[in-house]
Amino acid sequence: MNPNDRCIAHLEAGGLLLTRDLRQARILRRLHDRAQVGAGRRVWPSAQVLPLDVWLALQWQAAASGRPRLPGILSGVALRWLWRQQVEQGSPGLIDPADLGIRARASWLRLRAFGGDIGQLSRWPLTRDQQAFLGWARAMEEELRARDAGDGGDLARMLVESAALPGAGPDILLAGFRRLTPAQSRLMSALRTGGRTVDRLDPQGGSSVAWQHAAPDPETERRTMLAWLRERIERQPDGIHAVVVPELDRNRGVLERALASTLQPELELAGAGRDERNFDIAGGHALATRPVVDAALAALSCLAGPVDWTVASRLLRSEHLAAAQAERAARIAADLALRNVHGQARLAGVDLAARASKAGAPAFAAALSTALSRMAADRRRSAGGWAEAFGAGLALFGWPGEATLGSHDFQAARKFGELLRELAALGSVASDLEAAQALAELRRLAAVPFQPESGEPAVFVLDTFDDPGVRFDSLWVAGLTATAWPRAVTVDPLLPIEIQRQLGMPEVAPEDCVAEARDIIGRWQAQAGALVLSWPRRENDTDVDGSPLVPRDLPSLPPPAPLSSRERLAFDAARLEPVPETRLPPLVAAAVAGGARVLELQSQCAFRAFGELRLGARPLEEPQAGFDRRLRGIVLHRALQTLWNGLGGQSVLASLDDAAVVARIGAAVEQAMRVAAPAGAGARMIALECEWQRRAIGRMVALERTRPPFTVLETERGLTVPIGGLELSLRVDRVDSVGEDLIVIDYKTGHVKNSAWRGARMDAPQLPLYAVLHAGRPTGIAFAGIGAARAKFVGVSHDGGAIDGLRPASKFELTEDRQKGFDWRQITAHWRAWLERLAEDFAAGRAIVDPKLGADTCRFCHLAALCRVAPGVPEEADGDVGDDD
Amino acid sequence: MTTDAAVLDREARRRAIDPAASYIVQAPAGSGKTSLLTLRYLRLLADVDRPEQILAITFTRKAAAEMRHRIVAALELAAREAPANAESHLRELHGLARAALARSRERGWGLEHNPARLHVQTIDGLNHWLARRLPLAARIGTAATLVDDASAMYAEAARRTVALLDEDSAVSASLLRLARALNHEPRMLAQLIEGMLGARELWLPKLMNSPGRPALRAGIDRLLHGALEAELADIRRRLGNLDCRTLFAICQAAAAAGAPEGPILPLARLQDLPPATADAVPYWQALAELLLKASPATDLRKTVGARQGFLPASDSPGWKSIKQRMTSFLEGCAEREGLAQAFAAVRMLPPAGLTDGQWERIDALCDVLPHAVAELLALFAERDTLDHPAVAAAARDALGAESAPTELALALDYRIRHLLVDEYQDTSPSQEALLRLLVAGWQPGDGRTLFCVGDPMQSIYAFREADVTLFLEAQRQGIGAVPLIPERLGRNFRSGAAIVDWVNATFSALLPASDDFERGAVRYSPAVAARPGEAGDGVRVHPLIDADDGAMAAEVAAIVQQALAGASPLPSIAILVRGRPSLPPILAALRDARIEYRGVELESLLDRPAMRDLAALAQAMLHEGNRTAWLAVLRAPWCGLTLADLLQLATPDSGFSIRQRLSDAALLRTVPVESAARITRLRAVLEPAIADRGERSLGGWLKAAWLALDGPATIGDASDIANAELLFSALDRLELEAGCTPEASAIDAAVAGVMASPVGSDAARVQVMTIHRAKGLEFDVVILPDLQRGARATERPLLYWTPVATGPGERGMVLASRTDAAENEGAADALERWMRRLGTEREALELGRIAYVAATRARRHLHLVASASSRQTDDGVVLRRPRATSLLGFLWPALSSEFEQALAARAAAGAAPMPAAAGRRRLTAPPLRRLVAGFISPAPPSPPQPARLRISGEPEGSIRPEFDWAGAIAQAVGQVVHFELQRIAESGFTPEAGDMPAARWRRQLRELGIDDAHLPAALARIAEAMTAVGRSQRAAELLDPAALEARSELALTAVVDGVLQSLRIDRTFVDRDGVRWVIDWKTSAHEGGDREAFLDNELERYRN
C-alpha cells in the first residue's frame, strides 16, 4: 500500500500518527483532510498526527499532572543559559561560549538518546575538548538534579526511566523514522509492553519510475529540475511534489525566485507576496533579518544604549516605528543630516530624539523619548521584567507601525511577540540581568529560522538527503556529486569516537555512510511516484563527478520542454526608441550657488556640473571618525581670518614675540572651533584637531614672517562677479599688497601645484577667476599650502617677485601642452577666455558627458548611474584628488 | 645531453613516489606535477591502513577536484586490464592504481563508492575541518557563518577602535599618538586599521610573538644595524677594485684649494674606500653625493660644480685642472657597469637604528592593532560570523597546544601519515605555520612522510600573502623537524622545443642568478623539451611604437584571426592579461572581428549598464533621500526621461525628495504629456514595489520591482538576465550576512565585487583571462598583449615588517611604522623608504615570475604584443625605457632590439612620430534609448493551479508587542484551569492529598513561564477558580464523567464555506433530556496559540 494511504487509513481509524518533524506532520494531516473532503465529509474528528517530540512532551505533562514530583521540563532558553554557564565556568576565556554551550547540549542529548551516560566517557582517553565536555556535562547534570528539572530533548529516556509511560490510547504509527534511536526503541517496546500497538512505516523495495540526469552546471540543473516539476504538476495538479536541494540556505533566494518564476509567475510581481504560495521551502532565514523584527531589535538596542549610526539610520527610515507616514520626509531629512561626514559614528537615544525633533519629526522624537524613560536601561531586572520593559518600550516607540502589515510581516511580528514570553521564561534560571544581557538573549531567540506560511503547497523543497517520510508523486534530488553523496563522516568532536561507534551512532565510519546512503536511495525509489537523481558536471568552474551511488542503469532523463521566463519574454519583446533629448533650458536665474565650484566641476566634466549643481544630485555620505578635510578647511579659514584681521600685515607680526604669536594663533583657533565644531564631537577629537590647526597655522605664520613686508588688504571678502552670463559669488581667502604687487591668496590643506591652472579645463579655476575679475587687477595668484609638515607658497605673478615660491609669468606652463613664455597680460587673457567658455557652457546647459581624465575623473564622482558614462578602468591613480576649501 | 636529462628526470620521478621518504620537488612549468602527485597518492594508498591517513592539500578547490577526479579515474581504470600497448607512464599509473584498488578491496574501504574518503582539500577547507574537529581548542563559535568578504566588519571594528580615542581606554593614548602621526586625522587611522585587519594573518603573529617592548626595540635596532652593515659590505663588494685613490687625491687637492663644507672635505681625509661600518656612513654618503646626480638619483654626474664645492676657476686658477681631473674620473666611472647602481644603493641604506619617534609609533601600534583584532573578534561573536583568517587562527590554536599531536589523533581516530602539499611556492607564512603544527612530533623513520611540490619560479601570489622564501627554506632545511629531500624535475612535456629554448635563454638571463632568502629571489632552473616542436612553432614579438589601445587590440585580433585561419583542428588560443584594465579594448576588437571568446570574471557587474541601473534602483528603493539614485531611476531606459524633464522635476531643489515630487500633480502638468505618463506609470509600479519590502528577501524585492518596471526589456544582452540573478543573490547574501537591510555603501561594494557571468560558450576556441587564472592551464597559442602596462603604486600602510638576515643563522623581523606626517616634509623617512624599497624589490622579482608563468602556458606559439613609446631628443627620436613595473620593463633586455628595429623601420618609412599620446581613454556616454511608450512585457503562462482547501486562521487584527505579567498570568491561569476541568471531566472530582493540586499547579505555572515572584498570585487565582467549580452544582453536572457520549477536548475539522477549520470543543455530552451540550470554558482571555508549533520550535532550536 502507498505509505501515504496507509497513514490516512491509520488516522481515519482513530490512530495516532507520530512523525519526525512538524513539516511532515502538516503534510500528512493535509493529505488526510483532503481525503475526507474527497469522500464528501463536512466534519470529521481532527487527525491525530504529531511530531514525536511534541507528543512526548504532552505525555510528560499528562504524567506530571498526576505526579507533580516528576522533574519539570526547562524551557529552551533556560537550558541554553545553564549550558552556557557551565561552559563559561568550566573553560574561561572563550570568545563565544554560547555556541559551545549549544553544541555541548546537543552532544549530551545525543549521548543520552543512544543510551550512553557521561559516566562511561572516562573509559576512553579523552581529548581536551572531550574532557572539558565531561566537566560541563557533569556540572549540568548536577544543576538539573538540584533544580529537579529535565531537558525536553531527553524525554524518551525520562519517560521510560521514571515509569511515566502513558497507558491505554490509540494505536501508534511511526512515519518517517528510518531508524529509531535506542532510547526511542526502548520507549516503543515499553509502550508495547504496556499494551499499546506501535507500528513503524517502513517503505522499501518500491519501484518508481526513475531517471538520472547529469546537468552541465548547477544553474542548468535547477532550470531543468523546475521545468520537469512544472510538467509533473501539469500532469498531476492534485499531487504533491518535492525537490531535495543541498545547501539550501545559501541558495534560498535564487530558488525562491526560480520557483515563483516557474510555478507561479504571478508571484513575481510586487504586491503579490501576499497571495497563497504553491510551494514551501524548508527552514528559513533568521527571524531577526525580517525588516519588521530588525526594526524591533534595532529599536531595543537604541533604547538600551548608544548605537552605531547605521542602526540609528535604519530606525529613522523604518516603516515600523511611530509616525512613519506622517513624518516620512522629516525622518529622511534627519537621516541625511546624520549621514553628514562629520556626523557622530555612535549616538545615544536622546541624541537621536533631538535630531529627529530638529528635523521636524516630533512624533518620532516624542515616542522615542517616552520609550527611553520607560526602559530605564541602566537598571537590572529579572528576565520577565525585561520582557515587560521591552514590550512596553516597543509599544511606546510605535512598533510595529501604523500601516497594515503584510501577511509575512504580520506572522514575523507575532512570532517576535512570542519571543518576549520565551525571554521571560529565562527568569526560572537567571535572576538579575543587565539590559544588554537580556537583549542578547532576545537576539539569540530571534535567530530562529522563520518561514512564513501561506496557502496549501503542492511543491516542497527539502534540504537534506534523507527519507522524506511522505510519498511524493514526484521527487527530484539534485546535487548528487561524488563528494556530496555519500556524505562524509560526521563525528561528534565532544564524544570519544569509540563510544560513538559502540553506541551505534550513525555515520561515524565511512562504511556506515555508504550503507546509509544506499538505504536512503532505496527509500527514494520506494516512495516517489517519479524520481530523478541529478548532479552538475561542473561546479565553480571545475569538473566534478557524479555520485558513484546513483544506480548506473537508470535511464537518462528525457529533457523537459524549456520554459520561458518573464525576463526572457520581456527581453525578446523589447522595443526601444531613442530618448528625444531636447535642448536644456538655459539657467533662468543667472546666480548659481557654488561659486568657483561651478567652473571647477564644469571643467572636470560638464555633466557632473549639471548633475550636481542643477539637478542637486548628492551622494549619500557616511559619518567618519573625527574631523574631515572639509571641516578642517572651514576651521582653518576662520582662524586665519581672525588672525589676519587682528594683525593686518607683516609689520605687526614682526613686532610680536613668539609667545604672543602663539597666543594669538591659539585664540583664533579656539574661536573658530567654537563656531564650527559639530554637535557631539568628543573633547579629545576637538583637542586633536585644535592641535593640528595650531601647528599648521604656526608653520604658515613662521613662513609669513620671513616674507618681504606686506599688508593684508582683504580677508574672506565676498565678491559677486559676472562671467559668461553667470553671476558667481566668490570668497577670496586673502589679498596681500606687496610693494607694487597685489597677490590673491587661497589657503589649501592638501597638495599645491600650479599645474592646477593649466589649460582650458583647469583643475582649480578659483584663483584665475579672481585674477581676472578682481577690481584691483591683481598681479599674481598663490596657493598658500598649509599643513602640519610644512607651509609653502606656490603661484605665479607677473615677475615672480612678491613672494618666495611664485613663478614669473614667462616661466609658467599655461597651456595643456605646457607651452610657456606668456606674459601676465596674456595669461590672464587666456584665463578669461577659458573661464568664460566654461561659464557659458554651464549656463547654456551643455551637459555633455566628458570627464577630463576619463575613468580617473569618474572615480571620484558618484553620478555614473545618472550620466550613464560607458564603463572605463582607471589608469594609474596618482590619487590627486581635488582639495576642499 | 637530452637523453641524460631524460634519464635523470625519470629517476627523480621514480624516487619521488617512494612512500618511505619525504620530498620537496621543484616542478617547473609543464613538468607534469599533477601526474606526479597522483602517482604518489596512489602509491601511498597501498601503504596505509585507511585512506584518510593521507591528506593532500591543494591551492584551489579546482585543483582539489581535479586531483580527486584523477585518482578516481585511475582506480576505475585499474578495475580493467591495462591496454597492452600503453605507454610506459600509463602502465606505471595502471600498476599503482591496481595496487591501491587491491588494498581498498582487501580492507573494505569501498573507495569506488566513496571517493569522499580521499582527503584532498584546500587549506581553507582543512582549517575549517580542523576547527570543527577541535571546537574548544579553537576557542571560537563554529556554528558561525563563514563570510568571504568581511570588509564591512573590518570597517566597523576599526571604527569602534578609533572611537576609543574619546573614551578612557587603555589604548587611548596610543591611538592619540598614531592619529597625530597621521596628520591628526582619526578617519585615516580608521581606514588604515581597517586595511590592516584584512591582512592580520601577516602581522599579528609578529606582534604577538614579539618579546617585551624594550627587547623588541633593542632587537630591531640590532637588526637594522646589522642590515646596514651588510648592505654596505655588499656595496663595497660591488665596487670591487674601483681605484678611489685618484678621487681622494682630487679631493685633497680641492681641499687644499679651499673647498667649502660639503662632500669634498670628508673624502679628502680618506685613503681607501670607507669601511662597511655604521660610523662610516657619512663618508659613503659624501661619495654618493659627489658622484651621483640629485635626480635621477641613479645617474652618475658628468661634471661637477659649485654645488658640490668645486669653485669656479675665477676663484683660484688651480680649480680648472681639479675640475678637469674630476671630469675625467667621472668619465672613467661611467664606463664601469654597475658602479652607479652601487653608489645609488648608498642613498637607500637603512638607518642604523630606530628614532624615538619611530619607536613610539611602533610601540603604539603594538597596543592598538591587537586591540582592533579583539574588537573584530567580539564583532564576529555578536554577528555569528567568521572570516577565513579567524578560522585559520582557530585551526592553529587547536593544533598549537602541547598535547596536540595525540589530541588530533584522538579526535580523528587515526594519525595522518602522509601529507602532500601542492603549489608549495604559494604558501603563506600562516599556512606554513599550520603545516609545522601538523607535522609536530614526527620522527624520522616512523613511516610518516611529507611531500611538497611546486615551482618557486611560479610563485605569483604575493598579494594573497604567498611567500616564496618558504619554498627555498624548505628545500634547505625541511619543514619543522621533517627534513625534505630536494628533487628537481627538468623535462617540459608541454611546450615545443622552440618555446622551451626561448624561455631558457630569456629567463636564465633575466631571473636572478642565485636564490636569495630575504629578497625572495629565485634562480632560474632550465628545462628540457620532451616534445619536439613542429615547423613554424615558437615565439613572436609584435613590437608596436606609440600605439594606442585600439591599435594594440587590433593587432591582437589579427593574431587570433591568423591562428584560426585554415587551421584544422582549430588550436586553443588564450589571451592572457595581467589585469582587467587591459581588457576593454581587446574585447571590443574581438567583438568587432566577430571572434567568439570565452571569459570568466572579465568584468564587474557594475561595468554592465543594465546592472548599474539595477543597483541604482536598489539604492533608490532603500533610501528616499538618495537623490542621485532617484534621478538615475527616472533616467534609466525603463522610464527614459529627458534631461529637461529631470531638470523640471529637480528644481527648485527645495528639500522635497524626488519621490515626493513624482506625485505632485501640478508639477506633472509642466512636463510634456508623454513624460508625465511615463512618470505616472513609474510611480504606479514602484510605490507598491517599495511597500513590499517585508514580503521578500532583498534580492527578491529588487527583482519584483525590476520586473514590474519591464527592466529585462531594457538590458543590452541576454547574459544580463544571468547577471541580474547574480546581483540579486549578492544582495541576498549581503542581507543574510549583515543580519539586516545593509547600508548603501555596502550594497555598492558588494555589487562591484561580483563578477559578471562568463561570456561565450564553452566551445569557444579563444579564452580570455588573467595570467593568475591561467596558472596550471595550457593552450596551443598564447597571446600576451599590453605588456607595457604598469602596476598601480601601493598605499603606505601603518605598519611595515620585513625579515632581515644579518648573518648566517641570524634572522629577525624588523617592524617599522609609517612616517609621522609632520616630519620629513610629509614624505617617508629613511626607514620607511628602505622598507618600501625592499617591497619594490620583491615586487620586481615577482614580476619576473609572472612573466615566466605567462610565457610557459604556450604549447606551440607565444605572441608578445607591446607598445613602446618614443620621445624626441637632441639625438633624434629614441625609445623610452618601459616602466619598471610592467612586464615589458622586465623583458626589455630580451626584447628591446626588436623594438629598436621597429622604430628604425618607422623612421625609414617616413611615418611621422605620433604626438605624445594623451594615453587616456576618453569616455563618453552612448546615446540613450528607452522603452517605447506603453510597452508592456508579455506575461508568462501559469501552470494550472489545483483547487486548494483554504485554511482558516489567517490571523487578523493588530500585533501588540506588549508582554505584561498581568496578561501572562491570566493566560497561564486559564490554561491550568482548563486542564483541571478536563481532568475532572475525565476522572471525576477525586479528592487529592492536601498539597497535590497546588504542587501540580505550581509546576504547570512554571512551565508556562511564570516566575517565582508571580507564582503566589497565580496560584491564588487558580485555587479561587477551582473552589468555585467545586462548589457549583452546575459544574458538577457539566463535568460528570458518566454523562452520555461525553467527550472532552474534542478536536474536529470541518469545511465551512469552502474553508478548512479546526475546531476544539472543550466539552460535549448528551444530558438526561437527550439534549446535546457543547461547552466552551471561559476562564479568561485564553488564547492557546499554536501549541504544537510552539513546542516543536522550542525543541527544534536546540536540535543539532
Ligand code: SF4
Ligand atoms: S561619472 Fe564621470 S562622466 Fe559621469 S558625471 Fe561623473 S565625471 Fe562625468
